[in-house]
Amino acid sequence: MNKRRLSKNQTRRIKKQQQKAVQKAGENSPNYGEEALGPEQKGRVVAHFGTQVEVEHTNREVLRCFMRANLEPVVTGDHVIWRPHEETGVVVSRETRQSLLSRPDSYGNLKPVAANVDQIVVVVAPVPELFSNLIDRYLVIAEINDISPMLLINKSDLIDSENCNKFDELSRVYRRLGYQVITTSAKREDGISDLRPLLRNKTSIFVGQSGVGKSSIIQCLLPEEDIKVGELSSAKTKGRHTTTHSQLFHFSDAGECIDSPGIREFGLWHLDKSDVIDGFVELSELATKCRFRDCSHHNEPGCMIKRALAAGEISTLRFESYLRIVAGLDDVGIKAHPNR
Ligand SMILES: Nc1nc2c(ncn2[C@@H]2O[C@H](COP(=O)(O)OP(=O)(O)OP(=O)(O)O)[C@@H](O)[C@H]2O)c(=O)[nH]1
Ligand SMILES: [Mg+2]
Ligand SMILES: [Zn+2]
Numbered sequence: 001m002n003k004r005r006l007s008k009n010q011t012r013r014i015k016k017q018q019q020k021a022v023q024k025a026g027e028n029s030p031n032y033g034e035e036a037l038g039p040e041q042k043g044r045v046v047a048h049f050g051t052q053v054e055v056e057h058t059n060r061e062v063l064r065c066f067m068r069a070n071l072e073p074v075v076t077g078d079h080v081i082w083r084p085h086e087e088t089g090v091v092v093s094r095e096t097r098q099s100l101l102s103r104p105d106s107y108g109n110l111k112p113v114a115a116n117v118d119q120i121v122v123v124v125a126p127v128p129e130l131f132s133n134l135i136d137r138y139l140v141i142a143e144i145n146d147i148s149p150m151l152l153i154n155k156s157d158l159i160d161s162e163n164c165n166k167f168d169e170l171s172r173v174y175r176r177l178g179y180q181v182i183t184t185s186a187k188r189e190d191g192i193s194d195l196r197p198l199l200r201n202k203t204s205i206f207v208g209q210s211g212v213g214k215s216s217i218i219q220c221l222l223p224e225e226d227i228k229v230g231e232l233s234s235a236k237t238k239g240r241h242t243t244t245h246s247q248l249f250h251f252s253d254a255g256e257c258i259d260s261p262g263i264r265e266f267g268l269w270h271l272d273k274s275d276v277i278d279g280f281v282e283l284s285e286l287a288t289k290c291r292f293r294d295c296s297h298h299n300e301p302g303c304m305i306k307r308a309l310a311a312g313e314i315s316t317l318r319f320e321s322y323l324r325i326v327a328g329l330d331d332v333g334i335k336a337h338p339n340r
Contacts, residue, residue, distance in 0.1 A: 038084035040092065045078045045115075046248040055082050055089060060250070065089040075100075076246040076258055077115040077203060099147050101205060104267050114205050114246055114258050119148050121199075121257075123208035123217065124170075125155040126163050131209060133321040135174070137266045138207060140279025140325065144271070150180040150198065152206075154213040157185040173315050177281055186216035196221065196251075203248075203256045210241045210262025218259050222249055227259065273326055280322050282314050297323075 043055035046062060053074060055065045065082050067074065068090050074080055079095040097115045104110050122138045124130050135151060142149035151174050153159075159167055171181045180198065184191035195217070206214040211230055219227040227249075230242040246260045268276065277284050283305055287295070291302025297319075300306075308314045 036085055037090060040081050040083055043080055043082050044248070045074050045076050045080060045091075047245055048074070048076050049245055053080075053091060055080060055091065056248075057082070063089050065091045068092045073112060075112045075115050076248050077117055077205075079116065099145060101141070101145060101147060103141060103263075104270050110270050113207075113260060116203055117147055117205045117258065118202040119150065119199070119204040121150055121152050121204050121206045123152045123154055123206055123212045123214050125153065125212040126158040126167070127155060128209055128211045131266070133324060134209065134266060135170075136280070136318065136321040137268055137325065139179075140268060140271070140276055143279040143281065144275050150182065152195070152217070153181065153183045154186060154217060156183045156190055157187050173317065176315075177318075184217060184220075186213045186220050189220050192217070192220045199251065199255050199257060201254045203258065205246070205258040205260055207260050208262060210264070212262070214262070215243050215259050218249060218257055221251070221257065225249055267328070268325055269329060271329065273329065276322065276325050276329070280318065282318065283322060286314075 041057055043057040043063075043065075045053045046056045047054040051067065053065050053067070053076075054062050056062045063082075063084075065088060071091060072094060074091060074094050078097065080091045081093045081095070082089045082091045099117055100115050101113045101117050101120065102110050103113060120138060120142045122135055122142075124135065139149055151170070153167055153170065167183075171183075174181050182191060182195055182198065184195060186192075199221070206218060208214055213229075215227050215229045219225065219229060228242055241262055243259055243261045246258050248256050248258045250256050271279075277287050283297075286304040286308055287297070289304045290297065290300065292300055295303050295305075297303050297305040305314070305319065309316060309319055
């Protein structure tokens with residue numbers, strides 16, 4: 001369950017956005033009469049395209065569905081009730097969510113990304129180069145939504161004597177914090193058998209920058225699926241946003257994974273300072289012990305975080321990352337840039 005409390009302003013803003021989305025979906029809904037629709041059935045949203053969704057129902061059959069007018073927005077991973085209409089269907093209601101992963105877009109609107117997700121797999125690679133503190137931004141989102149994160153370093157075939165220190169350090173820092181870190185090469189199919197058991201019985205979403213190989217890894221896990229991956233040339237550039245919508249796939253034994261579109265930026269403007277510190281597992285507990293309740297952890301006496309830093313008990317990189325995220329919190333509505 002979501003353990004954080006939203007401020008009144010945040011709640012108001014989210015409500016307003018939802019109303020807008022409901023209105024938009026309603027405008028695009030066909031107006032079928034009750035008698036034209038078949039009986040109610042259960043299903044799960046496996047893909048989301050603007051105002052339509054793909055719903056998987058019995059026998060893993062997938063059907064394009066419209067939304068009933070005035071229905072709250074649904075996203076990939078949602079369990080829904082739908083009613084058939086000729087070759088299509090209409091989603092008439094949404095079941096309660098166990099979790100919801102949302103993140104703000106570059107215009108400051110909070111967008112739901114996927115629902116009923118248990119695990120966030122943050123994928124990074126030597127190419128494209130990692131946005132500054134992107135991993136920590138994802139970890140904050142995961143921690144405050146109570147969705148367990150893991151870190152996946154892909155393209156291990158591109159790790160060489162020049163960049164290996166950086167990736168060793170990354171693994172060390174995050175393992176020390178208790179996070180699972182795994183290394184793969186989708187190209188050589190290395191590490192895939194280590195990854196597979198970590199995804200069993202869970203719904204995992206693969207997230208990260210465009211071009212890091214999210215779809216390629218899912219293709220290795222599910223060779224029978226036909227998943228679109230980026231052109232070879234884009235591996236050398238920043239990536240081209242090959243995946244355009246979140247899509248849910250099943251593993252043959254148990255569990256699901258969701259491929260999601262790569263991101264360009266990742267603002268955290270919708271959070272406040274206390275949310276951010278909650279997302280830094282090694283800082284949140286210490287912060288409660290600082291002498292001053294409103295300690296900014298800069299220069300105050302009795303700051304436990306400063307003390308732990310001096311004793312080498314916490315990573316300077318992570319602390320700097322925390323400060324940078326907090327410093328960018330006031331950029332509400334401004335196009336947030338990850339390198340701030
Ligand atoms: N060398 C190498 N290249 C890889 C590896 N995994 C993926 N690639 C290449 O990286 C490029 C991008 O891969 P995708 O799987 O499309 O990346 P993505 O993260 O899904 O990108 P978006 O859908 O745009 O978010 C493609 O050219 C892949 O062939 C790997 O392990 N090693
Ligand atoms: Mg992709
Ligand atoms: Zn402090």
